[in-house]
Amino acid sequence: MVHKEREASSNRVGIVGLGLIGGSLGLDLQDKDWEVYGLVNRETTAEKAKARGLAHFISTDPKILSDCNLVILALPLDQLITPDLSLIEALPKDAVITDVGSVKSPVLKVWEKIHPLFIASHPMAGTTSAGVDAGLKGLFKGKAWIGTPTKDTNQYALDTVKKVATSLGSQWLISDADTHDQAVALISHLPVIISAALLRTIGQEKNQSVIELSKQLASSGFTDTTRVGGGNPQLGTSMAITNTSELIKGLASFRLSLEELEATITNKNWSKLQEELKHTKSLREKFISD
């Protein structure tokens, strides 16, 4: 850990929470000419974060944020939506504030009333790991980072967050919060539940020799398809809590889509199934390149 004297600086960033996203931000921003102040909940977390050098200064006292001109709230969604009063009181009135939550409408609704320079944002940089040991350098490079401004958003604040995102190698995107939440329901939250349902299906198999062989045969296809459903349970739950209605819409649409494929198989309409799989192959190519 670097022990610096606190001195006047216009590049003081506070990071609230030093888990995967917060810790990774701390590591990267220290390399980018920022003086980094980390706020965590527990002393034991503070000690671990200091040992890992996740920020220049680390404390459990919200006052550590008092001289920051940018504060990044890298907190779980539930803590973002019902923030501690002590945190709110510690945020400088003239600092730009942003969050990194994966759902934007509920966060924006709460925070646009709390702080005039709040920017709701979402770096798409989740992995399955979490906690103070999870942060790593270069996590945001090449990833999308979405800002969801409203007509009342302060332009200077938006530019400040954009600069941070692009300085870490992220691709900065702008969207309205509702469109963002619908898109992440489809491409992020829905896959978690579907992938979890696949794991539950295997979990409900009764034939022991099938289970044992399945364990031995599980290869890349199964590994890939079940990765997000076997990820962080807290994260999956808070996605569902905060994006419930979009997720339910997505699930209904998925169920219909699955039933149509299932009928194609039950009816042994193989030429139609092959057409469907050609279609999904081309859909995937439009969405991503491996």
Add this chain to the structure above:
Amino acid sequence: MVHKEREASSNRVGIVGLGLIGGSLGLDLQDKDWEVYGLVNRETTAEKAKARGLAHFISTDPKILSDCNLVILALPLDQLITPDLSLIEALPKDAVITDVGSVKSPVLKVWEKIHPLFIASHPMAGTTSAGVDAGLKGLFKGKAWIGTPTKDTNQYALDTVKKVATSLGSQWLISDADTHDQAVALISHLPVIISAALLRTIGQEKNQSVIELSKQLASSGFTDTTRVGGGNPQLGTSMAITNTSELIKGLASFRLSLEELEATITNKNWSKLQEELKHTKSLREKFISD
């Protein structure tokens, strides 16, 4: 391509089909002291396979198999289940014959009547690529390769296929064909249809700005979960054709599992959802290690 004179050898392997699996076998077995004879359907494929050096000798004439003491049928499932008469006639009566199909009961039913030294086997080494350009060295290393003998299976033939599998670095497993087909339905075929249904769901989204943002946001979670559903349409279709009843059973079980998770979300029973996701996380850890 290596031009060798044909000479007496007890290590002559014929490979029927030089796509991903056949081509990879050809590349590896040439390094393992086998004289490799490749049989393909079309002259243009033969030329490409020669240019890639996928076998020592390559022909479109089944007679190329006449002196082989091992023949590996690396054909699509439909061609395995309704084999060409010219192929059957060209197989030496004293050669060991095996296949590499991903479903075993229907293959076994056909081939145990055709050849006394037939071994139904399945190397778990699929990727999304296919065709004469797909084969690559070392594809089987560290992968499971399952043999599904019956009480009538010739032990020498089984040992021969096992030796080939282990010589290429595969882990050799034994199972009965029905258990194999149930296991691959769960861990391989079911994920393909579920993953395809997820892609169809996105394909059916009507809101253009949601689609555009989804394309920009699609990250590792979506990439992983949709990989097998955006794979080879012929392969997916032939899995469904040949393993229909097990796949339909798996789909019914998955639908129930998904409906239970969906109800948990609709009822906003978040503690139960978190328990479910803890359970799927631990299930996945029992099945695979990333």
